[in-house]
Amino acid sequence: MAECSRQGTHGSILAVSAHRQPAANMAAIVATVASAVMPLGRSLSPGGNVAYARSMGATPNDSALMLRYKDGDVAAFEILYRRHNDSLYRYLLRLSLNRDTAEDVFQEVWGKIIKARHRYRPTAKFTTFLYRVAHNCFIDYVRKNKRHMVVSGIDPECSPAPGDAPDLEAEKSLARQRLDAALGTIPGEQRDAFLLHEEAGLSIDTIAHVTGVNRETVKSRLRYATKKLKAALAEPAVQTQRTA
Secondary structure, X not given: OOOOOOOOOOOOOOOOOOOOOOHHHHHHHHHHHHHHHHHHHHHOOOOOOOOOOOOOXXXXXXXXXXXXXXXXXXXXXXXXXXXXXXXXXXXXHHHHOOHXXXXXXXXXXXXXXXXXXXXXXXXOOHHHHHHHHHHHHHHHHHHHOHHHHOOOOOOOOOOOOOOXXXXXXXXXXXXXXXXXXXXXXXXHHHHHHHHHHHOOOOXXXXXXXXHOOOHHHHHHHHHHHHHHHHHHHHHHHHHHHHHO
């Protein structure tokens, strides 16, 4: 699978984002969804009112897909999953600094999304809903599993982007490793705010809602996180220059 790149707003620190799909989980997730939704699908009335437009020519937005899934359309959930699973996994992996933790919470998040489909209301963007669930699941996991803080190798498995030369791929891999190491040096709350902004693409106001703090606190966390990450990423280059 090709590598994904996302240009961040804070000094392009996440310009080389690792792309990793936990493919082993996909079959289990889809199977769970299919099993859970069958009774609902059979109970739907063919003449019932539909609260959203089923436009065949346009790509449905996240909220429309979630509403379709709520009404029994498993394929709509599969689209949602493919659309968000990579960024969600990267967020959890870099937040937890532990692959096992990320995969456990990843499964729990999608499980909660599945269970919440009956009461879903499009009062906010689906990503706000998704990352609030993810944030809360991670907090709960930390409280129950103190040992999650044991850092493991977190460089996500990825394949070179098409056309990448070996030297370029090696450079990107090194950049990912340096980023992950730098993320491990900043406090968890700052890392969380930074990843929600840069990895998930959430606004400051949305991050405040997701994390349950005020807007100024989010801005402060982003500011300190960005400053510390830039310093950490610049440090090897400074040492190299001094050695030379």
